[in-house]
Amino acid sequence: MTEATMTDPSQAGASTATQPIMQVKDLAVSFDNGSGPRIQAVDGVRMTLYPRQTLAVVGESGCGKSVTAMSSMQLVPRPPGRFDRGEILFRLPADRGGQVVNLLELSESEMRQIRGNEIAMIFQEPMTSLNPVYTVGDQILEAILLHQDVTPKEAQDIAVKAMTDVGIPDPVGRLKAYPHQFSGGMRQRVMIAMALACQPRLLLADEPTTALDVTIQAQILELLKELKATRDMAVMLITHDLGVVAENADVVCVMYAGRVVEFANVYELFDNPMHPYTRGLLESIPKIHERHDRLVTIKEVVEDPEQFKKLPGADQGVTPWWPWNDAPADLASKPGPAGDYTLKLVKPGHWVGVWRTEALKDDSSPPPELDFRVAEHGEHRGDQPVG
Amino acid sequence: MGTYILRRLLLMVPTLIGMTLLVFVLIAASPGGIGAALNVSGGGQMEAGTSKAQQQAYLEDRYGLDAPIVVQYVRWLGRVSPVKFGRRDLVSPTGEVIRSPRPIDPPMHWREFGGALPEVEQAETAFAFDPGATGEDKSRAYRRASQGYTRVRAEYVLARAGYEQTVGEALRAIGLDRHVNRDGTMKPGTPGSAVRAVLDDAEQGPIAEAAFDDAIARYADAIEGRRELKAVFDARPFPPAGVPILPNTLSLAAPDLGMSFARGRPVLTLITDALPNTLLLNLMAIPIIYFIAVPSGMLAATRRGGLFDVLSGGLYVALWSIPIVWACVLMLGFLANKETGLGWFPVTGLNSIEGEGMTWLPSTAPDGTFVRGFVLDTLWHMCLPVAALVYAGFAVLSKQTRAAMLDNFNADYVRTAKAKGVRSRDIVLRHVFRNSLLPIITMFVSIFPAMLGGSVVVERVFSVPGMGNLVIEAIFLRDREVLLANALIIGLVNMLALLLADVLYALADPRVSYD
Numbered sequence: 001m002t003e004a005t006m007t008d009p010s011q012a013g014a015s016t017a018t019q020p021i022m023q024v025k026d027l028a029v030s031f032d033n034g035s036g037p038r039i040q041a042v043d044g045v046r047m048t049l050y051p052r053q054t055l056a057v058v059g060e061s062g063c064g065k066s067v068t069a070m071s072s073m074q075l076v077p078r079p080p081g082r083f084d085r086g087e088i089l090f091r092l093p094a095d096r097g098g099q100v101v102n103l104l105e106l107s108e109s110e111m112r113q114i115r116g117n118e119i120a121m122i123f124q125e126p127m128t129s130l131n132p133v134y135t136v137g138d139q140i141l142e143a144i145l146l147h148q149d150v151t152p153k154e155a156q157d158i159a160v161k162a163m164t165d166v167g168i169p170d171p172v173g174r175l176k177a178y179p180h181q182f183s184g185g186m187r188q189r190v191m192i193a194m195a196l197a198c199q200p201r202l203l204l205a206d207e208p209t210t211a212l213d214v215t216i217q218a219q220i221l222e223l224l225k226e227l228k229a230t231r232d233m234a235v236m237l238i239t240h241d242l243g244v245v246a247e248n249a250d251v252v253c254v255m256y257a258g259r260v261v262e263f264a265n266v267y268e269l270f271d272n273p274m275h276p277y278t279r280g281l282l283e284s285i286p287k288i289h290e291r292h293d294r295l296v297t298i299k300e301v302v303e304d305p306e307q308f309k310k311l312p313g314a315d316q317g318v319t320p321w322w323p324w325n326d327a328p329a330d331l332a333s334k335p336g337p338a339g340d341y342t343l344k345l346v347k348p349g350h351w352v353g354v355w356r357t358e359a360l361k362d363d364s365s366p367p368p369e370l371d372f373r374v375a376e377h378g379e380h381r382g383d384q385p386v387g
Numbered sequence: 388m389g390t391y392i393l394r395r396l397l398l399m400v401p402t403l404i405g406m407t408l409l410v411f412v413l414i415a416a417s418p419g420g421i422g423a424a425l426n427v428s429g430g431g432q433m434e435a436g437t438s439k440a441q442q443q444a445y446l447e448d449r450y451g452l453d454a455p456i457v458v459q460y461v462r463w464l465g466r467v468s469p470v471k472f473g474r475r476d477l478v479s480p481t482g483e484v485i486r487s488p489r490p491i492d493p494p495m496h497w498r499e500f501g502g503a504l505p506e507v508e509q510a511e512t513a514f515a516f517d518p519g520a521t522g523e524d525k526s527r528a529y530r531r532a533s534q535g536y537t538r539v540r541a542e543y544v545l546a547r548a549g550y551e552q553t554v555g556e557a558l559r560a561i562g563l564d565r566h567v568n569r570d571g572t573m574k575p576g577t578p579g580s581a582v583r584a585v586l587d588d589a590e591q592g593p594i595a596e597a598a599f600d601d602a603i604a605r606y607a608d609a610i611e612g613r614r615e616l617k618a619v620f621d622a623r624p625f626p627p628a629g630v631p632i633l634p635n636t637l638s639l640a641a642p643d644l645g646m647s648f649a650r651g652r653p654v655l656t657l658i659t660d661a662l663p664n665t666l667l668l669n670l671m672a673i674p675i676i677y678f679i680a681v682p683s684g685m686l687a688a689t690r691r692g693g694l695f696d697v698l699s700g701g702l703y704v705a706l707w708s709i710p711i712v713w714a715c716v717l718m719l720g721f722l723a724n725k726e727t728g729l730g731w732f733p734v735t736g737l738n739s740i741e742g743e744g745m746t747w748l749p750s751t752a753p754d755g756t757f758v759r760g761f762v763l764d765t766l767w768h769m770c771l772p773v774a775a776l777v778y779a780g781f782a783v784l785s786k787q788t789r790a791a792m793l794d795n796f797n798a799d800y801v802r803t804a805k806a807k808g809v810r811s812r813d814i815v816l817r818h819v820f821r822n823s824l825l826p827i828i829t830m831f832v833s834i835f836p837a838m839l840g841g842s843v844v845v846e847r848v849f850s851v852p853g854m855g856n857l858v859i860e861a862i863f864l865r866d867r868e869v870l871l872a873n874a875l876i877i878g879l880v881n882m883l884a885l886l887l888a889d890v891l892y893a894l895a896d897p898r899v900s901y902d
Binding site: 073075111112114115116120121123125129142194195 | 799802803804806808811822895897
């Protein structure tokens with residue numbers, strides 16, 4: 001496997017000396033669009049994920065959240081997809097050498113050792129994500145037998161354990177049931193059991209609760225939180241629901257149009273959103289104690305020029321990047337794609353995507369990384385502003 | 388599942404009845420009717436001096452063609468139905484089903500000629516075999532009675548036809564043409580007044596009277612013969628057919644497919660001779676189609692747009708586009724014919740003439756020459772027919788497989804499997820293919836019955852004595868019994884194949900359930 005280096009967690013909110021488990025560096029992924037120009041799904045994305053941390057990736061449909069996650073599993077269909085630039089660095093566990101590999105450069109067979117084993121993924125659609133013609137047991141066992149050197153009997157025990165862990169009643173009997181005999185919430189539990197059966201160190205949860213109703217959503221998220229705590233696992237939680245973010249995330253990464261527009265820990269982000277888009281997202285949430293005739297839309301926020309003049313150093317030309325606005329006059333693009341943009345550390349532990357103006361020509365903000373976990377601070381989430 | 392299958396099996400009965408009725412009506416409605424071919428072929432057995440009308444009357448009586456279409460159909464249904472009503476039929480030692488002799492109609496307008504019918508209401512003659520009579524004796528007695536009756540009945544039918552023709556001519560002579568058929572016989576619905584007009588005519592009256600006297604005398608002989616035969620029949624010279632459910636009312640028996648008009652042999656024998664040949668061809672052809680088309684469709688799907696996909700798709704469609712008759716002729720000309728081609732394969736049949744005398748397996752004769760044996764000989768003869776059946780079948784199946792696979796490649800569970808770290812080969816075989824089985828099963832169901840009936844061209848060109856050949860000949864000869872039996876069998880196979888497909892669906896896809 002290819003060796004690569006990972007930036008040391010030095011600046012910003014790093015509290016301990018733990019090393020990041022995954023780091024996305026300047027990732028750019030594009031898709032062939034037949035006769036038209038290639039579609040740049042993700043461009044210059046950077047983010048870092050620490051063990052036992054939940055990183056929420058937030059943004060609207062098509063902003064590149066899923067592509068980022070799928071790229072780290074090499075699940076982006078290629079062609080039409082293509083990795084243009086960047087790296088996704090992943091730290092292997094100590095018993096497998098502990099070195100850092102670039103997931104984008106791994107061969108298919110090397111990748112198979114990672115998938116399901118080191119990194120597992122659960123998807124938005126529990127209805128269709130399970131193979132309808134095999135029993136749930138078959139599908140969980142398949143994952144276990146692929147990655148663990150166990151007999152089928154032992155694998156069965158592991159599967160039963162996994163199903164018990166995710167709260168499926170009568171796991172032994174349910175192993176023989178087919179996916180269509182489960183409800184949506186139970187199917188998502190099965191997906192999670194399958195993902196966790198091999199004790200992955202990173203779980204990519206791609207909108208795991210979008211297709212479920214609210215009570216089931218809460219159960220599933222609670223389950224993920226519990227499992228993260230008991231299994232020492234990092235979670236990348238992809239969602240567009242800020243309520244889910246507030247309840248579950250340690251660090252939040254807001255994406256728009258294939259780029260990161262804001263990266264901060266969950267308290268900082270909700271207390272002090274710095275990008276107008278983030279502010280728009282937060283303001284559009286109805287608040288239970290405030291009375292509105294109509295809700296604030298994101299559009300109202302991002303179409304207000306004043307909103308773009310609030311960053312520290314705004315008078316020197318630090319302007320939030322926003323694809324629908326005209327670029328500032330003193331733009332000093334670097335050559336290459338996404339050269340007009342940089343993810344600037346505007347204050348300790350808080351990164352915002354800004355235009356690369358003259359003032360930021362040689363900006364060398366550290367990559368976004370926060371070794372931050374809510375639980376370690378012992379604070380109660382209920383005190384925080386929640387959507 | 389069991390209830391479902393039972394219900395489907397029961398539903399087959401009305402479907403089969405409807406289907407065979409349709410075929411029956413089609414045969415009856417064809418120009419010349421059911422007996423058309425008999426008129427051409429059957430006359431040779433007649434004595435010289437019989438008129439065409441008499442020949443036809445004889446044949447119609449013999450095959451029951453004089454009854455209305457519906458009656459004929461119901462009679463056929465009664466023979467084919469495994470559920471029999473009334474007294475049980477008998478089965479001769481040769482396996483022929485023997486029925487009670489059919490009643491016999493008196494000549495038309497016997498009332499106009501005065502006098503009564505000869506002793507129609509006679510009491511039944513009691514007949515009993517000697518207690519010590521052997522099966523042989525009983526069989527001989529029945530055969531004697533049967534032959535006697537056949538002769539007197541035939542004589543009566545001929546005399547009756549002669550009578551009808553004579554009266555017809557007489558009607559024409561006195562100017563009552565509208566009661567005369569085109570062939571010169573009197574029409575069945577002729578009113579009594581017309582017949583009386585003939586009798587009143589000084590010239591025609593005596594001629595008609597003489598013809599009637601002849602017919603009525605033969606009628607007396609015929610009903611006497613029938614009564615004797617019935618007495619022997621009732622004494623049960625042979626064991627009864629089937630198993631009784633209710634004595635003398637309801638019984639179960641094997642369907643009787645009847646005798647072929649054209650060949651004079653039981654239809655069942657014809658089919659049991661022909662079916663194995665067709666099955667042999669198809670049991671070779673269908674697996675070849677599947678083993679080539681399904682994997683290549685899978686491969687084409689995994690390498691979509693690649694060289695293999697394009698080439699195999701193109702090749703199959705090209706093959707599919709070749710007309711089968713032309714392909715057969717080309718094969719014969721280039722591969723089988725020794726003068727114009729390579730002469731590698733035999734031209735006709737499923738076996739060489741010497742094939743019958745060969746050993747089963749290949750062997751070496753005492754003088755050191757190689758004898759290919761019956762099995763090898765058959766395989767050698769089957770090469771070209773099977774190739775002709777197979778070449779066009781790849782396209783549809785492989786395209787279907789490819790499309791089904793591509794559908795499933797984009798399914799979410801494939802992404803899940805990939806995310807688990809399953810190898811691409813296992814994803815294709817275990818996840819995608821298993822989910823693509825349904826269209827493949829559907830194809831199997833449509834291919835199998837179609838091939839059973841549809842190898843007509845191939846069997847014809849290569850002179851394979853199979854079902855296709857049998858059917859096409861029966862169509863030419865309007866061989867009612869063979870056609871109906873074929874319709875019945877092909878319909879049954881079709882419906883069983885559909886049922887099989889539904890059962891296979893349930894096995895292939897756990898979401899399908901019939902309970």
